[in-house]
Amino acid sequence: MERILGLDIGKQKIGIAMSDLLGMTAQPKATIRSKNLEEQMQKILDLIKENSIKEVVVGLPKxxxxGDGEQALWTKSFVEKLCLKNENIKIIYIDERYTSKLALKNLSHMSMKKVKDKELIDSLAAASILETYLRQKENGVI
Structure with missing residues (x-):
């Protein structure tokens, strides 16, 4: 089996999560911080190549x-541009309306410095998005 990438895409930050090789768990990995669209995309493409990713789960902010609001349309546009650079990836959209709140709730149970917390929020949100997909896939919903 192959790893699956989870993304929580924002205009300035992108949370990254990755599944284990069995596709059973999602781990927060990193947060890409950049306002440069090309730089953001290249970092994601590098991760896809380095980890032989075939599926990317993207949180869609409904x-x-x-419905699709302004941020959802922006996210879809970003993903379309990403796919033009790598046509071999399968994109799965997951409703992300409550993932940041869930990430903050998970952080409240951890004892970490506030600066570290901010670094983790986006990657935890990406992990929550990916975890939702993995559970739906496991339960035959997808």
Whole structure:
């Protein structure tokens, strides 16, 4: 089996998570901090290549009614550009409306410095997005 990449995409920060080789667990890995779109994409493409990623799970920030708001449309545009640079990856979108809140809740149970917390929030949100996908896949929902 291969690792699956999870992304929590923002305009300035992108949370990164990765599954284990069995596709059973999701671990937070890093946060890409950059306002440069090309730099963000290149770092993601490097991770995809280094880890032989075939599937990428992307958190889609739906609006309160479940529709695609401005941020969701921006995220889809980012992903479309990413796919133009690597057509061999399968993209799966997961509703991410509550992942940042869940990440903050998980952080409240840990004893870490606030600076470290900020570094972890986006990657924990990405892990939550990926974990949601893994559970849905395991339960036959997807």
């Amino acid at each position: 609006d309160i009614n479940g």
